[in-house]
Amino acid sequence: MTKAALAAKAPEERRERILRATIAVVRERGFAGARVTDIAVEAGTSQGLVLYHFGSLAGAFAASLTLLEDEFYEELERNLSEVVGPVPRLRHIAELGAGYGPAVGDWRLWLELWVRAIRDDDARAARESLDTRWRGALRQVVDEGLAARVFATSDPKASVLRLAALMDGLAIQLALADPGMTTGKFTELWWKSAVLELGISPVNTATGPQGGRKKR
Amino acid sequence: MTKAALAAKAPEERRERILRATIAVVRERGFAGARVTDIAVEAGTSQGLVLYHFGSLAGAFAASLTLLEDEFYEELERNLSEVVGPVPRLRHIAELGAGYGPAVGDWRLWLELWVRAIRDDDARAARESLDTRWRGALRQVVDEGLAARVFATSDPKASVLRLAALMDGLAIQLALADPGMTTGKFTELWWKSAVLELGISPVNTATGPQGGRKKR
DNA sequence: GCCTATCCTGAATGACCGTTCAAGACCTCC
DNA sequence: GGAGGTCTTGAACGGTCATTCAGGATAGGC
Numbered sequence: 001m002t003k004a005a006l007a008a009k010a011p012e013e014r015r016e017r018i019l020r021a022t023i024a025v026v027r028e029r030g031f032a033g034a035r036v037t038d039i040a041v042e043a044g045t046s047q048g049l050v051l052y053h054f055g056s057l058a059g060a061f062a063a064s065l066t067l068l069e070d071e072f073y074e075e076l077e078r079n080l081s082e083v084v085g086p087v088p089r090l091r092h093i094a095e096l097g098a099g100y101g102p103a104v105g106d107w108r109l110w111l112e113l114w115v116r117a118i119r120d121d122d123a124r125a126a127r128e129s130l131d132t133r134w135r136g137a138l139r140q141v142v143d144e145g146l147a148a149r150v151f152a153t154s155d156p157k158a159s160v161l162r163l164a165a166l167m168d169g170l171a172i173q174l175a176l177a178d179p180g181m182t183t184g185k186f187t188e189l190w191w192k193s194a195v196l197e198l199g200i201s202p203v204n205t206a207t208g209p210q211g212g213r214k215k216r
Numbered sequence: 217m218t219k220a221a222l223a224a225k226a227p228e229e230r231r232e233r234i235l236r237a238t239i240a241v242v243r244e245r246g247f248a249g250a251r252v253t254d255i256a257v258e259a260g261t262s263q264g265l266v267l268y269h270f271g272s273l274a275g276a277f278a279a280s281l282t283l284l285e286d287e288f289y290e291e292l293e294r295n296l297s298e299v300v301g302p303v304p305r306l307r308h309i310a311e312l313g314a315g316y317g318p319a320v321g322d323w324r325l326w327l328e329l330w331v332r333a334i335r336d337d338d339a340r341a342a343r344e345s346l347d348t349r350w351r352g353a354l355r356q357v358v359d360e361g362l363a364a365r366v367f368a369t370s371d372p373k374a375s376v377l378r379l380a381a382l383m384d385g386l387a388i389q390l391a392l393a394d395p396g397m398t399t400g401k402f403t404e405l406w407w408k409s410a411v412l413e414l415g416i417s418p419v420n421t422a423t424g425p426q427g428g429r430k431k432r
Numbered sequence: 433g434c435c436t437a438t439c440c441t442g443a444a445t446g447a448c449c450g451t452t453c454a455a456g457a458c459c460t461c462c
Numbered sequence: 463g464g465a466g467g468t469c470t471t472g473a474a475c476g477g478t479c480a481t482t483c484a485g486g487a488t489a490g491g492c
Binding site: 226251252253263264267271272273 | 448452459
């Protein structure tokens, strides 16, 4: 049965490989430039199989969005759990945005998603869900900070909205490699706004003392 | 000669009409969805003429970007001159972003430009120029305010960067009609940030007294 | 060990669309 | 008033894909 079980999983694995390939290709060429053939090659299968599983190219796009959502959620949670205490956590978020990984590529993917969301309902739903979740996470950190009295804001919801929007706006410049924008500047610009927005006192600004990053 | 002069202008007028049509079509369908035929129909001419003037569809896109830049500059200047004094001017900017016109459509065009800028050099150059100019205008207002001692910031450049980025970020939500985002909220969220960022005292917050909008 | 449903392939199909082109209109300048 | 350039047209061309399809492989149930 072990062999059977493994074998039974094969089609499912193929399917997922195609979804990952779809995301990779979109990241590379954008929705507008992604071809069925590109996806098939990237996934190491045939065009036919892409269509067999998802019915159409648009279907593959749509399906890949839900994978994207799932992974985003997962990674977000993993990332935030790495760090304790509202201030370090917020600082961590500032650094996450700049990303230690292939952040520029990721932000480009985000831009692609925004534009697709203008005209495609699946994309619209996905980006809305992603954004809501993301703002929710930020909100949670803010609430923690308020409860601990290290943050102060009269309108947490508005503060979160602004901080989230600021990150998107800075991300555009990062994604487009605007001259003068670097990951370091990204982090510092956002962090400074967060400090201002949430009335974090300079005493609390240092990340060292009350918690801090675990590593990396 | 009057008739001759008018006639001589005709080709040039056609050309410009095509460029405007190009922008209109891109606004409507995005770069990815804009066809030569769409542009021709929108401009009331033939496909052939579009290619005759601009060599290729990409050429028409590129040329339309410079028209876009020109008009953006012009409108920006016109808009800012409508109002005097740093605080009212800043407030005016907050309202401009939300736009009393077809702002949502315009922001969508902006999104399109951002994504195209990822892979197309003309678009990259255009958006960079647009953005630089825009930040320059904001900077000028900030400097005015600093000189008049109604604004206070330790790092005007960073403040401008943040306020510009925040506007872009909020614009995404406006463009995508994120539930809960309206033009009114857009203005207020941004304005509140500007007040915080530039240390505008509540006394100066009211737009009425020392200058204010002219009308509309 | 066959049978059937699922999975998979890649060649064939056909639509779409950018670009080319041959022809004609129109203007200007001589 | 006509020669020669610039404009303008729309039909024809050719390339690029998404999608279809006919046929195989594979595997689990009988």
